[in-house]
Amino acid sequence: MIIDKETLSQYESRYRAQLMNSLAGVKQAVLIGTRSADGFNNLAIFNSLIHIGANPPLWGVIFRPDTVKRDTLNNILETGEYTLNFMSTADFEKVHQTSAKYPKEVSEFDACGFTASFQPDFQAPFVQEAVVKVAMKLEQKIDISINNTILIIGSIEHLEIDEERIGTDGFVSPEDLNTLACVGLDAYYETRLISRLSYTKTDQWPTKIG
Amino acid sequence: MIIDKETLSQYESRYRAQLMNSLAGVKQAVLIGTRSADGFNNLAIFNSLIHIGANPPLWGVIFRPDTVKRDTLNNILETGEYTLNFMSTADFEKVHQTSAKYPKEVSEFDACGFTASFQPDFQAPFVQEAVVKVAMKLEQKIDISINNTILIIGSIEHLEIDEERIGTDGFVSPEDLNTLACVGLDAYYETRLISRLSYTKTDQWPTKIG
DSSP states (O other), X not given: OEEEHHHHHHSOHHHHHHHHHHHTOEEEOEEEEEEOTTSOEEEEEEXXXXXXXXXXXXXXXXXXXXXXXXXXXXXHHHHSEXXXXXXXXXXXXXXXXXTSOOOTTSOHHHHHTOOEEEETTEEEEEETTOSEEEEEEEEEEEEETTTTEEEEEEEEEEEEOOGGGSOTTSOOOHHHHTBOEEETTTEEEXXXXXXXXXXXXXXXXXXXXX | OEEEHXXXXXXXXXXXXXXXXXXXXXEEOEEEEEEOTTSOEEEEEEOOOEEEEETTEEEEEEEOTTOSTHHHHHHHHHHSEEEEEEOBGGGHHHHHHTTSOOOTTSOHHHHHTOOEEEETTEEEEEETTOSEEEEEEEEEXXXXXXXXXXXXXXXXXXXXXXXXXXXXXXXXXXXXXXXXXXXXXXXXXXXXXXXXXXXXXXXXXXXXXX
């Protein structure tokens, strides 16, 4: 079937949100850890992590205006620090529970069964259970005027990962890490490698590598 | 191990790019179809599709300054139209081949074994073999000054999908569609649903749905 924009605009809002979010496809499910200036820890799931650049290492996250996760955005803007935590597939229910609308005074670490851990000279909390932990420093806030969303771009201060999971060429596979992926607002996925392929050339077909 | 930003900055550039791209995790592998003002069709793989909003339906794509895909960006800016094509996992080698540096005069549709198809009142080419085809209209170009990347935001004009794949609540699963996902620069993945979970509440644990 073909769905045009007039039809989309007439869909019930939750139906349209589910369709548009899920159609955008699979992403990593990342827990963002922050600490408010007055000392409250916050943890929230995000599915909009995007690679912005490798040199310097920059990643972005999208914040929507209607999100319940204003605490996370406010804390990032207040402190300039946040953590990105890649979680195991086994933790999918606890990860999802961080999306509940807890009051600011309630730490999602405690409410959802995660352990807050800290590293020297960095105030934002990490998730001790995370497979990969990344310390992020706020670099740029970009207001997307068309629908009042916000793109937060941060640089990687440091990251913690099992050295054995990093390939000789730098490649890390979410299947090897068994990290949790997600689709839309409530669906959790695991990933399976089909194959890696060689660098493309115009005069030959790619070959399987790795 | 902990890798700090000084260490990251000293890595060989391809190793760092592979590490940072792959760590950012799994994404949909989407083919963007464009047509230049002077009539050349172009097709290129992108792994940075992001959901910006559902009302109106807006999606974004990141263009990096060092990309070989300037043809795609130039065509979008010239014509204001592009297509997003979600591909079957079986086509992963052909999808990867679109990243080869073909001259502008060579259509990646022909070079990589895809069929260009067109719809009324829309000049950008669709991939006939695509599982989901989305017609996009350029809405906003955002220059990300920190590393000269560009965020292109478009609105969905119309989309084509098998009606049977859309759930009663609007949810679409990439596993049901068997659409191709990717990690980093050269790794292709399929996805497996673990479970969908109920809308979260602060006073109870989520339950499996769907």
